[in-house]
Amino acid sequence: MMENSIKATSGAAGIFSKIRAAIINGEYTFNERLPSERDLAEQYGVARGTVRAALDQLERAHMVRKKFGSGTFVCYDTRFEHEDIAEETSPLELIETRLAIEPHIIRLVVSNANNREIRKLEEALENVLHARQDPNSFSSADEAFHLTLANCSQNPLLIWMYQRINDIRSHTQWSHRKNNILTRDKIDYYNDQHTELVRAIIRRDMDSAVGRMTEHLRQAKKDLLGQIPL
Amino acid sequence: MMENSIKATSGAAGIFSKIRAAIINGEYTFNERLPSERDLAEQYGVARGTVRAALDQLERAHMVRKKFGSGTFVCYDTRFEHEDIAEETSPLELIETRLAIEPHIIRLVVSNANNREIRKLEEALENVLHARQDPNSFSSADEAFHLTLANCSQNPLLIWMYQRINDIRSHTQWSHRKNNILTRDKIDYYNDQHTELVRAIIRRDMDSAVGRMTEHLRQAKKDLLGQIPL
DNA sequence: ATAGATTGGTATAGAATTGGCACATTAAAT
DNA sequence: ATTTAATGTGCCAATTCTATACCAATCTAT
Structure with a gap:
């Protein structure tokens, strides 16, 4: 059934595309650290596990790199987007x-x-x-x-x-x-x-x-x- | 712009981004000396070690050069960044x-x-x-x-x-x-x-x-x- | 030339933060 | 009823941040 509401794809896939958009948009720049999983969870109003699933997808897409005990870092350089x-x-x-x-x-x-x-x-x-x-x-x-x-x-x-x-x-x-x-x-x-x-x-x-x-x-x-x- | 820019990337990566922006922005010009590590720490409200970590990143990015006992100097020439x-x-x-x-x-x-x-x-x-x-x-x-x-x-x-x-x-x-x-x-x-x-x-x-x-x-x-x- | 102040370099320990993970629960779809 | 996905909680382990103290190179003023 078609859902016409703005509500985007639910769950991890939705968070994935939101964060992805934020990175491409330049909201998070190259080598910058994303907010912690707990913060992102609160910010998007979802559970931490969901955020983790989204971040895993982003990592598989080579857009972020997770470092144990440190944080999640952007490894996508918009400088080379056009070039x-x-x-x-x-x-x-x-x-x-x-x-x-x-x-x-x-x-x-x-x-x-x-x-x-x-x-x-x-x-x-x-x-x-x-x-x-x-x-x-x-x-x-x-x-x-x-x-x-x-x-x-x-x-x-x-x-x-x-x-x-x-x-x-x-x-x-x-x-x-x-x-x-x-x-x-x-x-x-x-x-x-x-x-x-x-x-x-x-x-x-x-x-x-x-x-x-x-x-x-x-x-x-x-x-x-x-x-x-x- | 929304107030959505809660950004506030914490830690060394955040200080790195801020100082880099200041350099690119022209706040610190070529060959100019940055404030001392201790001053920067107070200015950004973080510990000196955090500032050092950020400056090390900037040095690896070839944007600043540290001189023992003297200071940290900008070695990034905005002339070549422009097209x-x-x-x-x-x-x-x-x-x-x-x-x-x-x-x-x-x-x-x-x-x-x-x-x-x-x-x-x-x-x-x-x-x-x-x-x-x-x-x-x-x-x-x-x-x-x-x-x-x-x-x-x-x-x-x-x-x-x-x-x-x-x-x-x-x-x-x-x-x-x-x-x-x-x-x-x-x-x-x-x-x-x-x-x-x-x-x-x-x-x-x-x-x-x-x-x-x-x-x-x-x-x-x-x-x-x-x-x-x- | 000398002395004191300033600067970056280094080491340390503890507190705070962060991602990794296990488990039980809830909700919705099949 | 079964399966799947998301949630909420608690704890662990790796890393970072903080707060000090002290060292060594450099600069400045005398």
Whole structure:
């Protein structure tokens, strides 16, 4: 029988769509914590179990992530809602794009960077060298290091494009693979390449610097391909 | 707006959102020092540890940078958040960025393009060859030709980035210079390069194709520099 | 150059909050 | 009558928040 009343789908499904709408609507933003299950229950006038069922559905829909003892967090980024680029970019395609941009960034850095920028670069190198403990902190420092390189290019458009690359890099799609790829040995190897790269830049050795960056990314590409089951 | 915005996201995630909003809002500007952790704690009515947790999140998001004994500083530049990249990109910087991306696009095209895409490329070549009448129509056809090349790379991210380049190209404040640069002779010269480029791609001659594209853009850069009064 | 104030870094323990879970009850649909 | 879904309650376990105290780096004023 048709029920014409505003009363939406009852029960968990109704709460599910309400919270979902609130997230898409931007009422709850990326990485923000939702109210507790008890609060949500009171707010929507339902039992806590119902809220839990709705949140479970949202978790299966990859819109929220529950953390025991902590809360329920939004893992849905409206920034990428319109730019579905992040969704449809594979790790391989990302590396391929970095392979296009970063070697040329190095060219600009070698020919344009002044002492002040070199210092910032050395600082970023120090940071990434000291971030050997775990894959996450290394990955974060690595992003910052490469972004610093882009900043040294002095080209706003290239910087902007590299920021977009970093956005996609940190978009969590394949981050779970990091732990497989970034072993302690790999981190040290990448850091050797980082060190040699900065030295070449300081020497203003264009060919060596560009070559090191290209090799660096080719290696990353190779490591990534090794992860894909054939 | 309803008073429905009870939001009041509690905890570190809430403080994180509030401070982030203040930074994006411009309340704290680039390189400015935030209030001390103790002050922020009092200001938001939470414990200092909670503020520290929020600041750590902000640091991981590359929005602030902490300095031992000194303070916490904003390292988020609102200049790059706005979509006015087009405004602040000079013709030279645009060419420099194309010089980074397009030769590598050619690499991918030579190794990946199938017959169907080659046909589309020949079609785009035909269009640009026939657009010799005036600078505007040539410029438009030239944009389409290079975008077709990007499409043949099969890489969504590269295609997306080249679309952004084309946005800026057509936006530009220097379009009036086109009439000075794009003489009839120049147009024919560029089109010769276009033709040779496509032939090299069809021959699957990687070195020649990449070289032609690089030379093409170097020439465009040179022509542009010739226009800038010294 | 020195001393005091300010700042971030760290550690600790207890209180409060949060999600996970079990169980009995109620209501509605089949 | 049986099944299914939502409710209400109570408790557990993981995490976070709070409130302190103290350390170490930096800045400022003398």
